[in-house]
Amino acid sequence: NAGVTQTPKFRILKIGQSMTLQCTQDMNHNYMYWYRQDPGMGLKLIYYSVGAGITDKGEVPNGYNVSRSTTEDFPLRLELAAPSQTSVYFCASSYGDNSPLHFGNGTRLTVT
Amino acid sequence: GQQLNQSPQSMFIQEGEDVSMNCTSSSIFNTWLWYKQDPGEGPVLLIALYKAGELTSNGRLTAQFGITRKDSFLNISASIPSDVGIYFCAGHANSGGSNYKLTFGKGTLLTVNP
Numbered sequence: 330n331a332g333v334t335q336t337p338k339f340r341i342l343k344i345g346q347s348m349t350l351q352c353t354q355d356m357n358h359n360y361m362y363w364y365r366q367d368p369g370m371g372l373k374l375i376y377y378s379v380g381a382g383i384t385d386k387g388e389v390p391n392g393y394n395v396s397r398s399t400t401e402d403f404p405l406r407l408e409l410a411a412p413s414q415t416s417v418y419f420c421a422s423s424y425g426d427n428s429p430l431h432f433g434n435g436t437r438l439t440v441t
Numbered sequence: 442g443q444q445l446n447q448s449p450q451s452m453f454i455q456e457g458e459d460v461s462m463n464c465t466s467s468s469i470f471n472t473w474l475w476y477k478q479d480p481g482e483g484p485v486l487l488i489a490l491y492k493a494g495e496l497t498s499n500g501r502l503t504a505q506f507g508i509t510r511k512d513s514f515l516n517i518s519a520s521i522p523s524d525v526g527i528y529f530c531a532g533h534a535n536s537g538g539s540n541y542k543l544t545f546g547k548g549t550l551l552t553v554n555p
């Protein structure tokens with residue numbers, strides 16, 4: 330039981346490039362979330378999903394897209410990377426709407 | 442949106458000392474959660490509080506849900522080197538407590554000198 334797995338762990342992008350951050354969970358959780366963590370700023374919700382085929386915007390969705398074709402996977406897409414997207418990205422899942430969040434180990438992204 | 446004020450921002454302590462940190466809000470929260478983030482890893486839930494006045498322990502950790510419902514405290518007794526990390530408070534301001542309405546504090550960075 331691996332929990333929530335994120336890949337890659339680190340990535341450097343040039344401005345304007347695109348990439349997909351992968352997230353998969355093996356706990357059969359319906360709810361999945363993407364957060365970004367900036368130094369001294371806590372965690373901000375980017376997008377979330379309450380089940381396969383359903384996604385919704387969080388607090389800071391601009392510049393990102395998500396999809397949820399299966400229960401297990403919730404990839405986050407950056408289409409045109411900008412320096413403001415330099416951050417650590419965390420994927421999380423939960424069994425229920427207000428059940429404890431299970432986090433992955435994060436992806437550290439630098440955009441230069 | 443909701444904001445949580447977490448203090449202190451950072452702490453440097455000696456092994457064996459007790460630690461206290463807190464979180465305050467200008468509005469009422471219905472749930473208070475405390476997470477710990479080890480270096481290079483994602484946050485892990487330490488303690489969840491669901492009722493005003495509730496006092497809950499998890500080993501050397503004790504957290505309290507303030508009576509006013511606008512604050513919460515986390516205490517760590519007899520700190521050890523592995524307590525190093527960032528401690529986050531989080532809470533739900535709305536009834537029902539959906540995770541997509543969860544607000545996080547900015548974190549307290551704890552350093553423990555052996």
